[in-house]
Amino acid sequence: LPINNKGIEIVENSNGTAIKYPEGVMICTKSVSFTNISLTAQGSIYKSGNLELGDWPLQFIEIPIVNTTLIITSGEGSLYSTAGVTKSYCGKCNVWRTTSSALGCAINIIGIGRWK
Numbered sequence: 001l002p003i004n005n006k007g008i009e010i011v012e013n014s015n016g017t018a019i020k021y022p023e024g025v026m027i028c029t030k031s032v033s034f035t036n037i038s039l040t041a042q043g044s045i046y047k048s049g050n051l052e053l054g055d056w057p058l059q060f061i062e063i064p065i066v067n068t069t070l071i072i073t074s075g076e077g078s079l080y081s082t083a084g085v086t087k088s089y090c091g092k093c094n095v096w097r098t099t100s101s102a103l104g105c106a107i108n109i110i111g112i113g114r115w116k
Contacts (some may be wrong), residue, residue: 048094061113062087067091068107071106
């Protein structure tokens with residue numbers, strides 16, 4: 001879908017949204033929801049297992065710069081780490097909190113890189 005005939009294209013699919021600019025920059029966004037995440041004690045905190053973030057809506061030609069934001073839907077917690085990002089895969093992350101009760105959250109992901 002071109003915007004204002006400027007060559008900007010927006011692609012939406014089950015993996016999120018990609019905005020492609022004619023000079024080759026691409027911005028991809030997506031949100032992944034998790035409910036009742038089980039947590040395991042690690043010292044005085046409780047950490048989730050790997051939460052898979054899935055694929056980008058379109059593949060980059062190089063590994064993008066990535067920002068992840070944790071949106072808590074039940075309880076309190078923090079984003080622990082994000083790893084394993086590739087040109088086609090958003091990676092995985094962990095969340096943690098100070099209590100062992102299950103956690104619900106959404107993780108918003110933005111990738112900025114190149115499509116050409």
